[in-house]
Amino acid sequence: GELERQLQGLRFLPEVADAAFLQRDASPLAEVRFRQDMPMQDTSGSAGEGHPAWWRLLLDRTGQQTAECLAPIRRKAEEADPALLRDEGESIGSVRIGLNVSAFRQDMARSLRLALGTSLAIVAVGMWFTLGMTRRIIAPMRSLAVAARKMALGQIRPVDIHFDDAEIRELSESFNSMSERLAASRADMETYHETLVQMAYYDELTGLANRALLRDHIDLALAQASRHQSSMALLFLDLDRFKNINDSLGHSMGDRLLKGVAERLRACIRCGDTVARMGGDEFVVVLNDLSRGAEQAVAESGRVAEKIGQVLASPFRIQDHEITATFSIGIALCPRDGENGEELIKQADAAMYSAKALGRNNYQFYTPEMGSQGIHRLTLESDLRRALERDEFELYFQPQFSRYSRRVVGAEALIRWRQRDGSLHCPKEFIALAEETGLILPLGEWVLNAACTIKSDWSARGICPPEFEHIAINVSPQQFWSPNFANKVLEIIAKSGLDHAGGLEMELTENCLMRHTDEVMDTFSTLKEAGVRFAVDDFGTGYSSLHYLKKFPLDGLKIDQSFVRDCTKDPGDDAIIRAIIAMADGLGLKVIAEGVERQGQVDFLLSHGCKYFQGFGFGVPVSAKVFEQTYLLQPSPG
Ligand code: C2E
Ligand code: CA
Numbered sequence: 001g002e003l004e005r006q007l008q009g010l011r012f013l014p015e016v017a018d019a020a021f022l023q024r025d026a027s028p029l030a031e032v033r034f035r036q037d038m039p040m041q042d043t044s045g046s047a048g049e050g051h052p053a054w055w056r057l058l059l060d061r062t063g064q065q066t067a068e069c070l071a072p073i074r075r076k077a078e079e080a081d082p083a084l085l086r087d088e089g090e091s092i093g094s095v096r097i098g099l100n101v102s103a104f105r106q107d108m109a110r111s112l113r114l115a116l117g118t119s120l121a122i123v124a125v126g127m128w129f130t131l132g133m134t135r136r137i138i139a140p141m142r143s144l145a146v147a148a149r150k151m152a153l154g155q156i157r158p159v160d161i162h163f164d165d166a167e168i169r170e171l172s173e174s175f176n177s178m179s180e181r182l183a184a185s186r187a188d189m190e191t192y193h194e195t196l197v198q199m200a201y202y203d204e205l206t207g208l209a210n211r212a213l214l215r216d217h218i219d220l221a222l223a224q225a226s227r228h229q230s231s232m233a234l235l236f237l238d239l240d241r242f243k244n245i246n247d248s249l250g251h252s253m254g255d256r257l258l259k260g261v262a263e264r265l266r267a268c269i270r271c272g273d274t275v276a277r278m279g280g281d282e283f284v285v286v287l288n289d290l291s292r293g294a295e296q297a298v299a300e301s302g303r304v305a306e307k308i309g310q311v312l313a314s315p316f317r318i319q320d321h322e323i324t325a326t327f328s329i330g331i332a333l334c335p336r337d338g339e340n341g342e343e344l345i346k347q348a349d350a351a352m353y354s355a356k357a358l359g360r361n362n363y364q365f366y367t368p369e370m371g372s373q374g375i376h377r378l379t380l381e382s383d384l385r386r387a388l389e390r391d392e393f394e395l396y397f398q399p400q401f402s403r404y405s406r407r408v409v410g411a412e413a414l415i416r417w418r419q420r421d422g423s424l425h426c427p428k429e430f431i432a433l434a435e436e437t438g439l440i441l442p443l444g445e446w447v448l449n450a451a452c453t454i455k456s457d458w459s460a461r462g463i464c465p466p467e468f469e470h471i472a473i474n475v476s477p478q479q480f481w482s483p484n485f486a487n488k489v490l491e492i493i494a495k496s497g498l499d500h501a502g503g504l505e506m507e508l509t510e511n512c513l514m515r516h517t518d519e520v521m522d523t524f525s526t527l528k529e530a531g532v533r534f535a536v537d538d539f540g541t542g543y544s545s546l547h548y549l550k551k552f553p554l555d556g557l558k559i560d561q562s563f564v565r566d567c568t569k570d571p572g573d574d575a576i577i578r579a580i581i582a583m584a585d586g587l588g589l590k591v592i593a594e595g596v597e598r599q600g601q602v603d604f605l606l607s608h609g610c611k612y613f614q615g616f617g618f619g620v621p622v623s624a625k626v627f628e629q630t631y632l633l634q635p636s637p638g
């Protein structure tokens with residue numbers, strides 16, 4: 001309506017020229033024809049040297065020639081140089097201004113014939129006329145053309161033309177109002193365009209790139225790697241135990257966790273790299289421009305994987321919950337592992353599964369042997385189920401020693417899986433999968449049963465020395481959080497004939513203690529009242545917050561093996577161990593050091609006041625029979 005009215009204003013110009021504003025699909029936004037006596041530079045086709053690229057000469061069916069100026073409307077890009085008329089940015093439409101050349105030429109010819117037919121004086125008048133034309137028409141039209149160009153580039157500014165001619169002034173006024181209209185519709189178009197792009201290429205929940213954009217970015221990264229003679233890495237990330245969080249805390253909490261994770265992920269990559277969400281709790285990170293050499297590329301991408309682990313280390317505070325997320329990460333490298341995007345994703349995925357199988361919260365590089373592991377994983381799950389039915393599990397026991405008595409004060413029960421072919425599997429090969437599939441519940445119940453039965457048997461036979469206090473079992477968070485857990489435990493204790501629940505210690509990891517719901521607190525206090533003891537396993541590896549130490553009345557801490565390993569060499573580990581022992585003393589907690597292998601470590605720990613020890617240096621995990629023989633029937637000093 002308004003635009004059309006403005007365009008009508010151009011009508012008064014004699015004869016034919018037209019201006020059209022086209023949308024992206026070339027349908028006209030507005031069109032008007034008007035005559036303009038303007039000399040044309042005789043350019044045709046596209047960019048001639050020194051000429052605006054967007055003039056072209058058109059010949060229509062009636063033989064009429066039109067000079068047309070077509071300029072793309074670009075999304076507001078960098079400052080464009082109108083003099084160079086560079087085409088930059090992405091086109092979202094175009095603006096066209098056309099002049100009827102034949103009519104214009106006829107006019108010129110008529111004028112010239114007139115001019116030639118007269119005397120020198122008339123020539124002078126002719127010259128005056130031409131000069132006048134230049135002044136009146138060409139210069140202002142040029143300004144308009146530049147303005148049209150600017151308008152097309154989105155740098156719309158009113159055209160300011162200082163000529164007396166009323167026609168030109170009106171023309172420029174119409175132009176200005178058209179440009180305003182165009183600016184408005186351009187803004188609409190841009191918003192619309194942006195929405196479309198957002199929907200097509202970005203994940204709705206996290207705002208990260210989606211699969212479609214990821215594919216583009218992978219292709220770009222691959223091209224760049226081959227051009228720059230560099231490597232690129234594809235990291236496949238999968239949140240550990242996300243299903244657990246979703247099931248126990250609800251989907252909206254799950255969504256918020258995903259958002260938080262996405263934010264932290266985004267913060268730990270360089271610009272130019274990509275983080276995308278594949279869906280669910282799976283993310284992909286693409287690292288560009290790594291060193292060419294495979295070894296360096298491995299080191300560089302490994303560092304990023306470690307950094308990702310670090311940024312996730314502190315728990316997320318969502319409503320009243322503290323949730324910790326860890327990733328299992330698989331890494332594939334181009335060109336080392338392949339140069340095809342699809343293939344790299346598959347390889348990184350396979351490597352991610354192997355990271356899960358190795359106990360989660362770690363990263364693994366793809367190796368060709370991993371190719372078939374997807375299948376392995378599936379069979380492992382059904383094998384595990386069958387193993388439960390066939391009773392293929394066994395408990396091993398590792399002694400725990402006291403500094404004073406130098407006697408065995410307890411044993412940690414560690415599960416083993418002995419398959420019918422005689423192969424013996426360690427928990428790291430199957431616990432993660434059992435947790436993921438929920439099989440940990442029946443498996444954990446089996447462990448509890450077996451541990452209580454064995455302990456009550458030892459007690460009944462009177463072979464437990466007085467210092468031998470407990471059997472410790474490992475309890476997974478899923479178990480601990482499962483409904484009715486406390487009652488089930490008490491039932492099992494009663495059934496096994498265990499004289500008192502104090503003979504049982506539960507080792508809980510720090511993330512187990514991060515949940516403070518009423519049910520969890522109830523579970524804890526019920527068991528605690530019954531006499532069950534609690535120790536924090538792998539202490540120091542899970543959380544930055546120690547809040548839970550106050551919430552849960554615990555009995556002991558187990559200093560994680562990773563601190564013990566280098567405690568005599570690494571001043572950092574030294575400091576951590578001192579701090580843990582001092583803190584535990586203050587809280588009245590018993591401290592036990594895990595993974596003690598060498599005399600040097602024992603001396604160091606003793607000198608810092610650690611009172612209990614467990615590790616290969618004192619005794620490896622052995623079957624119940626062997627444990628009985630070695631530590632109970634013929635107790636030997638550690
Ligand atoms: P954890 O609870 O930290 O158990 C200690 C692990 O360290 C055991 O590995 C033990 O064999 C090993 N270890 C003990 N002393 C030393 C040492 O001096 N040096 C070294 N390098 N290692 C030592 P294992 O038996 O393979 O168990 C691995 C993990 O599997 C356990 O770590 C625990 O988290 C889990 N796990 C074991 N049994 C069960 C179970 O019945 N239920 C659940 N939920 N998890 C279990
Ligand atoms: Ca343990």
Ligand code: CA
Binds near residue numbers: 537
């Ligand atoms: Ca441990």
